[in-house]
Amino acid sequence: MPERTPSIIPTLRYDDAATAIDWLCDAFGFERHLVVPGENGTIDHAQLTCGNGMIMLGTHSEEHFGRHQKTPKAVGGIGTQSAYIIVPDADVHFERARAKGAVILEDLVDQDYGGRGYSCRDPEGHVWSFGTYDPWAEDPED
Numbered sequence: 001m002p003e004r005t006p007s008i009i010p011t012l013r014y015d016d017a018a019t020a021i022d023w024l025c026d027a028f029g030f031e032r033h034l035v036v037p038g039e040n041g042t043i044d045h046a047q048l049t050c051g052n053g054m055i056m057l058g059t060h061s062e063e064h065f066g067r068h069q070k071t072p073k074a075v076g077g078i079g080t081q082s083a084y085i086i087v088p089d090a091d092v093h094f095e096r097a098r099a100k101g102a103v104i105l106e107d108l109v110d111q112d113y114g115g116r117g118y119s120c121r122d123p124e125g126h127v128w129s130f131g132t133y134d135p136w137a138e139d140p141e142d
Contacts, residue, residue: 006054009055010083011055012055012056012057012126013057013058013069013070013071014043014059014060014071015071015073016059016124017046017058017059018043020057020122021035021048021057023100024122027096027100027102027122028085028102028122028130029096030050030055031048032048034047038059043058051086055083071125072121072125079125079126082119082126082127083128083129084117084130084131085128090108090115093130097120101123102120102121102128104120105127106119106129114133114138115133116131116132117130117131118130
């Protein structure tokens with residue numbers, strides 16, 4: 001994958017962002033870039049990286065930007081967005097995530113368009129997809 005500065009960074013809200021950060025790093029392989037603690041064990045803002053990508057997250061609140069975003073639990077357990085993350089080995093990633101308690105939504109499969117991947121939910125219900133398909137490697141003119 002070519003080195004690029006991401007111009008799109010997904011943001012998420014969690015009821016227990018501190019626990020979510022630990023789980024995302026342990027199960028999905030994210031790394032802490034910046035974590036800003038808030039009051040009473042909350043997280044005001046966090047930046048986690050995976051490869052050259054990043055997500056930002058924090059503890060859900062109804063203040064400021066938080067009033068515009070809900071957790072899956074707050075909307076009946078349905079995700080309203082998801083992220084696709086390119087991984088070098090989907091089989092290894094799948095086994096790690098499943099072992100850490102990710103709820104598998106779409107089993108590991110070879111895709112017709114190329115690559116191998118799967119989809120899952122994290123403990124608070126956010127939907128994630130991981131796979132080896134790299135759209136940057138494709139020439140859109142072909």
